[in-house]
Amino acid sequence: MDWCAPPSGVSDTPRRRNGEDERGRRLAETAPSDLLIATAIAERDPEGARFLMMRHVRTTREWLEGIWPEPLVT
Incomplete structure (x- = not known):
């Protein structure tokens, strides 16, 4: 028996709509x-993996800072 297979009668393809x-x-x-x-x-x-994850984090942070900059204190 394949432990990854869904139980009998259960489809492994989710129903999708829009x-x-x-x-x-x-x-x-x-x-x-x-x-x-x-x-x-x-x-x-x-x-x-660590290098790629850190690059992903830095890119995401730069993107977030671009759309939500830190407040300027005057």
């Missing part, structure tokens, strides 16, 4: 950077 799954949550698309991080983790490359 970009949402059956629970009403938005279906996420995987970003290429996330796939690179996952690949590094799967290949047991901790240094590469």
Whole structure:
């Protein structure tokens, strides 16, 4: 018996409607950077995974600071 297989009578394909799954949550698309991080983790490359994750964090922080700058104190 395959432990990864869904129970009999249960479909492993979620029902989708207008970009949402059956629970009403938005279906996420995987970003290429996330796939690179996952690949590094799967290949047991901790240094590469850490480098990619830190680059992702820095990029996200720069983006967030661009749309929500720190308040200016005068």
